[in-house]
Amino acid sequence: xxxxxxxxxTSLPVTPPAGATRLLLRxxxxxxxxxxxxxxxxxxxxxxxxxGLGGAxxxxxxxxxxxxxxxQAALGPLGFDLLEDPRDQVVEQLKAAxxxxxxxxxxxxxxxxxxxxxxxQRLGRDxxxxxxxxxxxxxxxxxxxxxxxxxxxxxxxxxxxDDPVAEVARQLGYRSAAHLTNQFKQVTGMTPTEFQRLxxxxxxxxxxxxxxxxxxxxxxxx
Numbered sequence: 001x002x003x004x005x006x007x008x009x010t011s012l013p014v015t016p017p018a019g020a021t022r023l024l025l026r027x028x029x030x031x032x033x034x035x036x037x038x039x040x041x042x043x044x045x046x047x048x049x050x051x052g053l054g055g056a057x058x059x060x061x062x063x064x065x066x067x068x069x070x071x072q073a074a075l076g077p078l079g080f081d082l083l084e085d086p087r088d089q090v091v092e093q094l095k096a097a098x099x100x101x102x103x104x105x106x107x108x109x110x111x112x113x114x115x116x117x118x119x120x121q122r123l124g125r126d127x128x129x130x131x132x133x134x135x136x137x138x139x140x141x142x143x144x145x146x147x148x149x150x151x152x153x154x155x156x157x158x159x160x161x162d163d164p165v166a167e168v169a170r171q172l173g174y175r176s177a178a179h180l181t182n183q184f185k186q187v188t189g190m191t192p193t194e195f196q197r198l199x200x201x202x203x204x205x206x207x208x209x210x211x212x213x214x215x216x217x218x219x220x221x222x
Contacts, residue, residue, distance in 0.1 A: 054093055
């Protein structure tokens with residue numbers, strides 16, 4: 001089983017280092033993504049201080065701040081988008097916090113608070129406002145997005161280990177195997193046990209940045 005390793009890629013700190021410019025980016029959800037972004041930003045002449053889920057902190061040349069159009073032209077072909085609309089920035093920060101929580105943090109280290117309090121504290125904003133912005137921009141409630149991310153993590157665990165569904169449910173913080181099974185079937189159209197029985201070549205999973213666009217209830221089409 002590939003471990004959830006928070007040291008690989010984490011969310012950026014709440015505020016960037018002094019003198020740094022924060023670039024909020026759509027699509028930075030994995031270590032490989034972070035490496036690609038770092039390489040391209042350095043190629044653009046920026047000093048990269050850190051790359052995390054949802055963005056990067058950079059220092060700029062003496063000539064001034066980076067040109068957004070030039071950065072988008074460089075990052076776009078790699079599958080990343082520079083976010084300038086404040087609403088899109090909030091959505092990406094929410095996604096980054098959820099991805100870090102679900103995919104890169106062992107359940108024993110999950111916050112004791114419920115997810116609404118956790119996300120509100122992480123972003124320093126009222127949860128109702130965050131939820132409204134997310135739904136308006138994504139066409140999906142924040143709660144359903146979290147469920148879909150947990151189902152994607154469940155698929156990963158079910159693909160790489162032989163543990164019973166109850167153990168996978170425990171690792172994902174579900175109160176019971178039945179709770180996981182119900183949500184898993186709502187999203188994928190099959191139960192976790194049915195998914196485990198598939199040939200590994202049919203263990204289709206969505207990219208983490210694609211989860212909000214996934215179509216629920218389709219067998220093998222998360």
